[in-house]
Amino acid sequence: MVEPDRPDERFTLASERTFLAWMRTALGLLAGGIAMVHLVPEFSTGWVRTTLGLMLIVLAVLAPIAGLRRWLQVRHALETGATMPEDRDLWVFAVAISVIAGLAVVVTVIGAL
Template identity: 45%
Template sequence: MEGNEPDPRFTLANERTFLTWISTSLALSAGGIAMAVVPATVFVPWVRTLLAVVLVLLAAVAAATAYPRWRHIQRALRRDEPLPPPALAPMVGYGVAGVAVLALVLILLSK
C-alpha cells in the first residue's frame, strides 16, 4: 500500500474495528439461525423466515464490507486523508432495530 506508515495505534485500532465487524456478522448469523428455528407458537412461519433472512442478509453485508472498509481506512491513514464515513453502521443499526421492533410488536400481539 502506498503512502507513509501510520501510527501503529491507528493501524491496530483499524484492525480491531475490522474484527468487531466480523464478530458482529457472526452474531447476526447466529441470530438469524436462531430466529429460523423459533417454535411455531411464537411467530407465524413467514414472519420467522422474514426476520431470519433479514438478520442473515445483514450478516452477509457486514462480513462482505468489513475488509474493503479496513482497506479504505488504512489507505486514508497512510495518505493522511480524512477517514471515509461509516456507511455500514447505520444500515446494520437500523436493520437490527427494525427486526427488534417487528419482533417485539409480534410478541406483544401474540399474547
C-alpha cells in the same frame, strides 16, 4: 530505520480490531438468524420467523463485506493522510438492526394479545 509517513501501529491495530468486531457481529447475526428460523417454533408464525431470520442472515452476509470495505478505506486514509470514511455503513446497519428488532417487538406484542 522508521519511515516518516508510516502510520502509527496503534491506529493500524485499532483498525484491525474494529474489522474483527465486524466479523463477530456477522457471526452473531448469523447465529441469531439461524436460531430464529430453527430454534423458536413458538415465536409467531412460520413465515414471520423465516422473514425475520432471513433478514438477520442477510445482514450477516453483508457485515463482513461492509467491514472489509471500511477497513480498506481506513487503512488508505491512515497511509495517505486522506479523510476518514463516511459513517454511512454504520447508519445502514444500525437502522436495519433497529427495524428488525422493532418488527420482533411488534410480533411479540401481537402474539401476546
